[in-house]
Amino acid sequence: MELIFEKSVEGRRGFLNPCLDVDVKASIPSHLKRAKDCQFPQVSELDVVRHFTNLSKMNYSVDANFYPLGSCTMKYNPRFTESIACMKGFTDVHPLLPQLKKGELLTQGSLEVLYEMDRLLCEITAMDSFTMQPLAGAHGELTGLMMMAAYHKAKGNNKKYIIVPDSSHGTNPATAAIAGYEIISINSDKTGVMDIEELKSKLSDEVAGLMLTCPNTHGIFNSDIKKISEMIHAVDGLMYYDGANLNAVLGRCRPGDIGFDVMHVNLHKTFATPHGGGGPGSGPVGVNKKLIPFLPISRVIKNSSGKYELDYDYPESIGYVASFYGNFSIILRAYAYILYLGKQGLIETSNNAVLNANYLKERLKERFELAYDRICMHESVFSASRQVENGVHATDIAKFLIDKGCHPPTIYFPLTVKEAIMIEPTETESKKAMDEFVDAMFEADDLSRKNPKEFADLPKTTPVSRPDEVKAARELNANYFAE
Amino acid sequence: MFSYIANTKKEQEEMLAVIGVDSIEELFSDIKPEHSPKSFNLPKGKSEFEVVEYFRKLALKNSSELIPFIGGGYYDHYVPSVVSSLMSRGEFFTAYTPYQPECSQGTLQALYEYQSAICTMTNMEISNASLYDGGTALYEAAMMAFRITKRKKILIDGGVSPIFKKILKTYTSNLDFEFNETEVVHGTADRKKMYALLDKDTAAVIVQNPNFFGAIDDYTDIVEKAHAAGALVIESVYPISLGLLKTPGEMDVDIVTGEGQSLGLSLNFGGPYLGFMATKKKYARKMPGRIVGQTTDKNGKRCFVNTLQAREQHIRREKATSNICTNVALCALQSIIYMSVIGKNGFKELAQLNLDKAEFAKSVIDKIEGVEVKRSSPTFNEFTVHLPVDASIVVERMIGRGFAAGFPLGRYYKGMEKYMIIVVTEKRTKEEILNYAKALEEVLKVKN
Numbered sequence: 001m002e003l004i005f006e007k008s009v010e011g012r013r014g015f016l017n018p019c020l021d022v023d024v025k026a027s028i029p030s031h032l033k034r035a036k037d038c039q040f041p042q043v044s045e046l047d048v049v050r051h052f053t054n055l056s057k058m059n060y061s062v063d064a065n066f067y068p069l070g071s072c073t074m075k076y077n078p079r080f081t082e083s084i085a086c087m088k089g090f091t092d093v094h095p096l097l098p099q100l101k102k103g104e105l106l107t108q109g110s111l112e113v114l115y116e117m118d119r120l121l122c123e124i125t126a127m128d129s130f131t132m133q134p135l136a137g138a139h140g141e142l143t144g145l146m147m148m149a150a151y152h153k154a155k156g157n158n159k160k161y162i163i164v165p166d167s168s169h170g171t172n173p174a175t176a177a178i179a180g181y182e183i184i185s186i187n188s189d190k191t192g193v194m195d196i197e198e199l200k201s202k203l204s205d206e207v208a209g210l211m212l213t214c215p216n217t218h219g220i221f222n223s224d225i226k227k228i229s230e231m232i233h234a235v236d237g238l239m240y241y242d243g244a245n246l247n248a249v250l251g252r253c254r255p256g257d258i259g260f261d262v263m264h265v266n267l268h269k270t271f272a273t274p275h276g277g278g279g280p281g282s283g284p285v286g287v288n289k290k291l292i293p294f295l296p297i298s299r300v301i302k303n304s305s306g307k308y309e310l311d312y313d314y315p316e317s318i319g320y321v322a323s324f325y326g327n328f329s330i331i332l333r334a335y336a337y338i339l340y341l342g343k344q345g346l347i348e349t350s351n352n353a354v355l356n357a358n359y360l361k362e363r364l365k366e367r368f369e370l371a372y373d374r375i376c377m378h379e380s381v382f383s384a385s386r387q388v389e390n391g392v393h394a395t396d397i398a399k400f401l402i403d404k405g406c407h408p409p410t411i412y413f414p415l416t417v418k419e420a421i422m423i424e425p426t427e428t429e430s431k432k433a434m435d436e437f438v439d440a441m442f443e444a445d446d447l448s449r450k451n452p453k454e455f456a457d458l459p460k461t462t463p464v465s466r467p468d469e470v471k472a473a474r475e476l477n478a479n480y481f482a483e
Numbered sequence: 484m485f486s487y488i489a490n491t492k493k494e495q496e497e498m499l500a501v502i503g504v505d506s507i508e509e510l511f512s513d514i515k516p517e518h519s520p521k522s523f524n525l526p527k528g529k530s531e532f533e534v535v536e537y538f539r540k541l542a543l544k545n546s547s548e549l550i551p552f553i554g555g556g557y558y559d560h561y562v563p564s565v566v567s568s569l570m571s572r573g574e575f576f577t578a579y580t581p582y583q584p585e586c587s588q589g590t591l592q593a594l595y596e597y598q599s600a601i602c603t604m605t606n607m608e609i610s611n612a613s614l615y616d617g618g619t620a621l622y623e624a625a626m627m628a629f630r631i632t633k634r635k636k637i638l639i640d641g642g643v644s645p646i647f648k649k650i651l652k653t654y655t656s657n658l659d660f661e662f663n664e665t666e667v668v669h670g671t672a673d674r675k676k677m678y679a680l681l682d683k684d685t686a687a688v689i690v691q692n693p694n695f696f697g698a699i700d701d702y703t704d705i706v707e708k709a710h711a712a713g714a715l716v717i718e719s720v721y722p723i724s725l726g727l728l729k730t731p732g733e734m735d736v737d738i739v740t741g742e743g744q745s746l747g748l749s750l751n752f753g754g755p756y757l758g759f760m761a762t763k764k765k766y767a768r769k770m771p772g773r774i775v776g777q778t779t780d781k782n783g784k785r786c787f788v789n790t791l792q793a794r795e796q797h798i799r800r801e802k803a804t805s806n807i808c809t810n811v812a813l814c815a816l817q818s819i820i821y822m823s824v825i826g827k828n829g830f831k832e833l834a835q836l837n838l839d840k841a842e843f844a845k846s847v848i849d850k851i852e853g854v855e856v857k858r859s860s861p862t863f864n865e866f867t868v869h870l871p872v873d874a875s876i877v878v879e880r881m882i883g884r885g886f887a888a889g890f891p892l893g894r895y896y897k898g899m900e901k902y903m904i905i906v907v908t909e910k911r912t913k914e915e916i917l918n919y920a921k922a923l924e925e926v927l928k929v930k931n
Binding site for chain 2: 001003004005008011012013014015016017018020021022023024025026028029031032033034035036037038039040041042043045048049051052053055056057058059060061062063064065067069072074075076077078080082083084086087088089090091092093094095096097099100101102103106107108109110112113120123124126135136137138139141142146149150153169170171173174175176177178179180183220221222223225226249251252253254257258268272274275276277278279280281296318319320321322323324325326327328329330332336338339340341342343344345346347348349351352354355356358359362363375377398399402407408410413427428429430431433459462463464465466467468469471472473475476477478479480481482
């Protein structure tokens with residue numbers, strides 16, 4: 001499809017600015033002016049509508065396709081939360097208003113959302129306080145790690161290392177490195193959880209903490225988690241809970257109850273806010289009492305007269321991690337989702353996320369190599385190893401699924417499983433949708449044995465097929481206007 | 484209680500039979516009694532109607548009717564209806580990060596167009612596909628400068644947003660980096676002091692245009708001096724001003740960042756916003772965040788993919804250029820729709836309109852007794868005024884008259900309690916500006 005810039009026609013307009021109603025024609029000194037015009041396209045409003053409508057048709061989405069992307073929790077995003085997020089009383093509020101004298105009185109509605117969401121998340125996770133500021137999961141990780149660093153600094157601890165399991169998300173080691181730590185990686189044992197003996201051998205007084213998803217990326221809940229947290233706490237390390245997989249354990253287990261000191265929640269996963277093709281997300285961070293003094297400022301408090309206000313008076317705070325109070329409209333949607341579902345709805349959510357994942361796992365294991373043959377939580381990991389014997393790889397299976405109208409699972413992650421295919425159906429999918437997916441996977445397996453060469457031509461139904469990624473990197477073209 | 488679960492009891496039982504267990508409880512057997520929640524005391528679920536009503540009432544507790552003359556980097560611009568209508572299409576809204584290019588060409592092409600628009604707006608060579616917001620984008624730029632130069636010092640001009648400066652300090656407090664700040668003189672960067680501090684350890688000089696006080700500047704001289712010292716220059720810019728102002732590219736700036744909220748996003752009480760970043764092509768491999776590149780498919784057809792992924796956390800883990808994963812793709816989409824519909828000429832006009840209205844407001848406000856509009860440097864649509872009394876009190880009184888009058892500088896600068904910054908966007912009418920001035924005059928006459 002043509003680029004919007006290629007549709008540009010000199011002199012065409014798509015929008016009329018408000019009229020100039022003052023009798024001033026101002027100018028600025030010429031040395032402060034741009035010489036080269038900005039080449040935004042010159043198109044009509046209909047051109048814009050058609051262009052982006054047709055672009056949208058080239059996407060797979062939860063709204064249109066089964067989307068079992070492991071680790072991403074691609075559940076249905078309820079519509080009613082959109083109508084709430086679009087209420088003018090929320091969208092038009094300037095973030096600096098509550099920082100004016102008595103300005104908090106102008107934003108009681110928004111401050112209440114932030115305060116009440118903090119309370120709800122504390123009850124869901126057994127943490128003592130949350131900051132809503134982090135703008136995505138990885139941003140939450142960094143916020144958490146900076147608080148951990150501040151904790152150790154305040155105690156005079158000399159800490160150098162963060163421990164991560166080999167099955168962790170790439171953001172965990174990347175975050176720890178950016179926060180100034182070195183990484184110790186621990187391998188998984190035969191059952192798919194962190195090797196506790198290896199942990200023991202690598203643990204020292206210089207360990208600042210451990211970052212863990214629980215259940216982990218193999219979809220397995222680590223039954224030794226309390227033992228692990230005792231080991232970490234014994235060296236005054238801190239336990240960081242990566243909340244990416246929280247959708248599996250709502251009402252079943254709370255990170256704060258099993259020894260975690262700090263965690264983030266991905267509102268765009270567990271609490272159903274739309275992922276938007278890669279964000280915006282939201283990654284509130286919760287802490288227990290040990291870390292409360294270090295939470296970012298501002299914090300939302302309820303004063304003695306029942307009014308909400310911003311409080312900046314925390315001398316040990318790590319400071320500002322975002323410009324304001326977090327991705328407010330995402331938090332708003334998640335808050336509405338939690339109120340709608342309530343306690344029982346959240347429990348049902350995890351029950352069915354786990355039921356669906358186990359159903360898919362049981363059905364698929366007949367034809368696909370299951371990495372860990374045991375009960376799983378919200379997701380399970382297969383390997384395409386049997387199909388590879390015929391020259392068909394995980395990526396080939398993914399392309400086959402695209403032709404079947406299904407978004408492929410996560411492939412080649414976690415790195416612990418060769419040719420990994422990681423499947424997370426979520427609770428909102430029906431048995432029928434999953435059965436159709438299983439049929440498609442079995443067809444892929446059939447084809448891998450009958451005619452493996454055919455995979456090279458797939459996908460056939462999409463506007464493009466098998467992009468040359470090497471060329472994209474080698475002949476970098478990321479700007480239409482580049483000379 | 485409702486939870487968007489499709490399966491009926493009967494289907495659930497069929498599924499349990501396939502799994503070979505009797506109940507859902509058995510599926511949770513790895514979670515032992517010792518892991519059980521000590522409480523899970525949450526409210527009961529509600530109907531959609533009840534929830535929507537609750538929020539409708541909550542929204543009324545916010546004051547969204549104030550006429551905003553407050554900016555500080557976040558502005559009340561008009562957003563054409565077509566922007567939200569298109570970006571809320573489920574095909575964009577409910578897709579994930581485009582890991583599978585064949586079924587994500589919509590998002591990928593839109594992001595490529597977004598990157599191109601950011602490049603032509605700033606006259607830079609390459610842009611990434613977005614970062615969280617303007618403040619964190621500036622932090623990422625500082626980290627990028629450290630990586631490129633392998634130096635440890637940042638020189639930051641006092642005109643940079645105080646909010647951004649606080650963010651920078653938070654992120655680097657545990658790292659071995661040094662910040663030096665030079666104070667603003669007569670509204671613009673103090674070159675003399677800056678050059679005195681510029682040395683062989685300086686990784687980058689950070690400037691902002693227009694600066695926090697509204698002053699506009701040409702930083703070409705600073706860029707030359709910085710480059711001669713082997714340092715980079717990072718400029719934070721306000722996108723709408725670039726309809727008129729000299730671009731970072733024309734000043735030979737190395738890394739550009741900014742808050743993209745004004746490109747079609749609502750104020751939303753602070754987010755989600757849009758951090759943008761562009762740089763020179765030679766630094767592309769040091770840039771954080773996703774980058775969409777053009778390539779061809781197996782049939783030679785043009786298409787788009789995430790590229791240079793070897794920089795990123797999911798490939799590089801602890802050696803990545805940043806830990807960023809989810810960014811703000813949907814906000815980038817919003818902004819490319821906005822930039823497309825505003826168009827080349829509309830963008831120029833919009834900037835001129837903001838300038839004209841702000842100059843009109845200056846001339847009116849300047850006439851009020853005791854109020855002085857600071858005119859030491861030219862401005863775009865935001866400017867500083869000096870008041871005879873504490874600005875925070877004036878702002879408080881103006882709220883009572885229906886105006887968010889401006890941002891009192893005393894909030895972030897000691898000794899500037901009598902100053903405030905005022906913004907006038909294209910949405911402010913002549914009538915509103917005149918009423919504002921009248922209200923300000925009256926408010927200043929009130930004795931305590």
